[in-house]
Amino acid sequence: MMSHLYPTVLLCAYGFFSNLRPLEPFLTAFLLGPDKNLTEKEVVNEIYPIWTYSYLVLLFPVFLATDYLCYKPVLVLQAASLVVTYAMLWKAQGKLAMQFLEFFFGATLFGSAAGCLIGQLLLSVAKAELLHLVFITLASAAVAFVAPWFLPMPKRSLFFHKSLGVASDEQRRSSKSSLEKLEDAEVKAPLNTKSSSVSRSSEAADQNVGLVRVLKILFEDFVQCYKCRPLLAWSLWWALATCGYFQIINYAQPLWETVRPSQDYEIYNGYVELLSTLLGALAALLVGCLPVSWSVWGELLLCVLSLLMAVCVFVMNMLKNIWVCYSCYVLFRTTYMLLITVATYQIAASLSVQRYALVFGVNTFVALLLQSLLTLVVVDSAGLGLDIFPQFIVYGVYFAVIAGIFFLAWSYKLASRRRSEQEVQMNGAAPPEADRPPDTPI
Template structure:
């Protein structure tokens, strides 16, 4: 128990302090204010897009480096990047310096894969769910606490925005200490696989009852090749395959996973919605700043970010309790709730009232957190740990690729360089298109089921009960 407690406490402390960022809800106001004296066009169209591009370019190399270096060095790199980011935010001036700052923050964001996967290398698989909950809760509480502290310091203590930079930097410095004391794992998912784990998985699989095996055959096909994936990953990582062997295994598993139609559907929503979600939260502050300039009025971004984070956490908890058959109604609910997200974005864009903007933003983030939690469960429930990391990594990469294209065309000064209101009009249309895609998917599924029942009846058989797709339903 102590062997699990020590790294878990350190990792949660690191997650809390690295996300305790009182300045974050007021970053746009700080960059536009007298301390940096940048223009809205420089901030929105030239500086912020660099984070998207750097995150995309660094995600896959950092993913491989995380596994090859066994997590700890990448966590140290992430902590260093955060310190560099906030030192530059304090000292550096000019557009070019802020673009370099966004690059370092992109490196820190890409390194999140090390934070969320480290714990899997030091605890037993039976503890994965609990430890994941601890780590994610630590980051959410850190983020909410940082936003609330920042707002209280501005509204009550009348602090300056530069003071929030100092506090954020101090929090990053505290977080910087924790990764150095984490034990370095001796195994990882791909490059340093422990063969004993594969044997444990095989023994666990062979000990299942016949009924469980038949259920697996129905529910987990074509994702039930866990043992072969484990053994092949082990072989690729411990023999002469090296990087080429790992890449070959990853590609084979990629093809195998995405042959599963329900997994493909949930992954498609994940990638499309995450792309739009990143754009909305990245450019919400410039929108608020335009609607209610911080130099003329008191702003309440910190309260809004705190509420949206806490409601998002509650929505994530609610997702596991909803009495919904996602296998039957999943596409329709994805359509309806994506349409709700589109309405939230349209409302923020068109009404130009700060309180309506705040409320719509909270509802938007809460809806996304609800659906992304369901998508995470639907995808992960029937995947081995190796494929869990692969599918989630691919989905995030596709989301970032789409986001980079959207940023280049809509936001970047090298593209259309649209103003923030026109941008949000585009994002609203984007979510409406997502809703339309899943409405068509639901209609296609209904038509397919109707045809299959008619064929069975014509052949003299008994129409089956609602067919279960490969992924489990809640």
């Protein structure tokens, strides 16, 4: 037990300090303020889009590198990216430097609730300057950079570093998926080295599974996973909604800054991010208590709640009141966190553990691909380069379209079920057990 405690504490320290970023709720205000003196168009249309593109480009290579390098070096690289990001934010000047900064930021995503609260208290109570938040965030990133160096190196990976004997043994078990075969071969191998058919010396002589073999395994499992229609439906919502969610949280601050400029009024972005994070976490915890059969009503609820998210976006854009914007943002994030928790459960319930990384990685990649296209067309100065208010009209329509897609999916599912029931009644037979949706809630 003590052997697991040490890396667990280090990982918790890494996670806490890498997400302790009190500047993040006030990043737009800092970039537009006297420290950087950038224009709104430069920040929104030329700087912020870079992190979306960098995240998309780096996602798949980092996914493979994480497994091949056994995780630890990638954690160090991510922490180093944080340090570079906030060091540049402190010292670098100009639009080009901020674009380069956003490329490094594409290794990271969200600030934690603690960082939001600390940042808001420092601004509101201690009357600190925004530049002071940069120093605190940089110090936190430096602590996060130190922690992973002391982690033990994992002895195995999920895809790479498998012996050829194991790889060939997989191929002979065609009734199972590639990753399940791979795990079975390792689990069934005797632990006693004297009775094992493969000695340590022969294992050392075996070559590692190559990149081509890993890509083949991934593709085979990709095809097999997405043949499952419920998994495909939940993954579709995951990708579409996550794309829109990223856009909203990325560009909410410029909207708030336009409605209530930070140089003229006190802003409360930290409290808003804290409240939305806590309520989102509470919704994720309580979702299991909802008496809902998601297999039956899932598409309809995805439709209704996606429509609610669309309404939140439209109201933020149309009323142009900061308190309405804050409230709608909290409701928007809470709704998303509830639904993404349900989607995660529904997807994971259809998979073996070995496929989690693949499916959730593919879903995230599709979301980022859609987000990159949306950013290029709507936000980037190379595309339409829309101002912030027209952007939010587009995002509201986007979530309304998601609601429409799942309304059509639910209507089709309902019509198919009724047709099946009529055919059963005509044939005088009970419906097959496999066609009956489970009645147990999540």
